[in-house]
Amino acid sequence: MSHSSVSVRFAPSPTGELHLGGARTALFNWLFAKNQGGQFFLRIEDTDLVRSKDEYTDQILAALKWLGLKWDEPLVYQSKRFDDYKVHITNLLGTGQVYRCFCSKDDLQSARDEGHYQYPGTCRNLTDEGVKQRLNQGIGFTYRIRIPDGETHYEDLIYGPITVNHGEVDDFIVVRSDGSPTYNFTAVIDDHDMNITHVIRGEDHISNTPKQILLYQALGFDVPTFAHLPMILGHDKKRLSKRHGAPGVQSFQDEGYLPESLNNYLALLGWNPGTEEEILSMDELVQKFNLVQVQKKGAVWDEKKLHWVSGQHMMQANTDFILESIRRINPNWGKGSDISYLISIIEMLKQRAKSLTEFIAQSHYFFHAPESYDTAGLKRGWPDKNVNNRVEDIQSVLNEISIWRKENIEKALKVYAAAHELGMGKIIMPIRLAVSGGLTGPNVFEILDHLGKEDTINRIETALNVLPS
């Protein structure tokens, strides 16, 4: 039934939550698939029974959902495919492309410690008799692939032609002594069984690729196309990790970033649309994405730029969507207020908040009278006792307003300012301080309008009682 020619997969290992590098790999796979009208699959690489945890799988899936990277069914778990792998081992053993290795872990390790980095080939040419003997003695064994002479060449969609001499490729282990298959082996079989056409993954897999190609050939499978993505780096230019304090994707959600912001920034890390546009919606990313524009060089993670990108998306974001997103990280936000009130607050503030958490912080005074006043703001806006007299005047001016709308408020205060030959700043700063506790925020007349007359008058009253402090 599948008419699409392109199939890709993201294959995380559930040994930790989804990190930024994984998210970027997932995103690029997804974008490529969508751009090509292909399919995007997910495979959980849980062959490491010791380190894999279900809770990590759950976290990874949740993070991908949040990012909006929907995957096609079925979802593949490698741990459920051990029987499939076994069949291939039997065949490969039959043709001699795989052989049993009876070397112990310790022996191999000590050889490495002495500077012999490659497998010495101890068991490569054991006679049938020799094998039988060892089996009878009950010696544990692994399966290794027999790498033929020659060299392997492939064309990386991002890095170009890559050639490796087989002298550099070890007879690596494909099945451990406990019978479990290793990564390079399972990845090849799964990618084949899942009909993966393009393997898009991190650059750290470049040197695995020849090994896998050799495996494809031994198994008689078609070799897919490979594309390796450059790493995401920390400020020390080393691969980004927890050591850099790099958080999992989940925490970006908690910090109030919109998923499209993270996706947009992640896309810009190692890719560009070929134009000077930087703020792109998911649809635009899908439309413009291609592997040709992907960079070879690793890219340093820059939280500041993410923050800027986030601010751009906040400005453009749909108001209802922002409300929904805020409620997701803070279900109590604006509880008890009319939706229309909340909507108007969002429209006022989304221009100046760069994340949802900033937004929540900046919206506080729309729901609660200030409990304290910004110190630096007081210095400028309410420096001494003289201000109180003026504020009392203003309070009564406001009190006279019968139809409480921002135009009327503005007009009344301007009249007052003109009559007393005062700059508007002298009037607005103390009022802003009184109602919001600080000197930043949207148009002050609009704030008063939203707060309502009673609240405004009360907050000014409170300020008159406690200020200057």
Place this chain on the structure above:
RNA sequence: GGCCCGUUCGUCUAGUGGUUAGGACUCCAGGUUUUCAUCCUGGCAACAGGAGUUCGAUUCUCCUACGGGCUACCA
């Protein structure tokens, strides 16, 4: 140790055998905004080094340096 990959402003990047090497983030200085954010203007700031090819190299080739990755019975 070996192999593979990479190298343009601090960071993300554009770019061409001849360009004042462009943009974005950050930072700084102005302007607009009665505040803040936005917005506008301006500024700082890069082709790792050395050979070679060439009339001419940031661009092509080689070497060096530096950085990264892999070299596991991890993925």
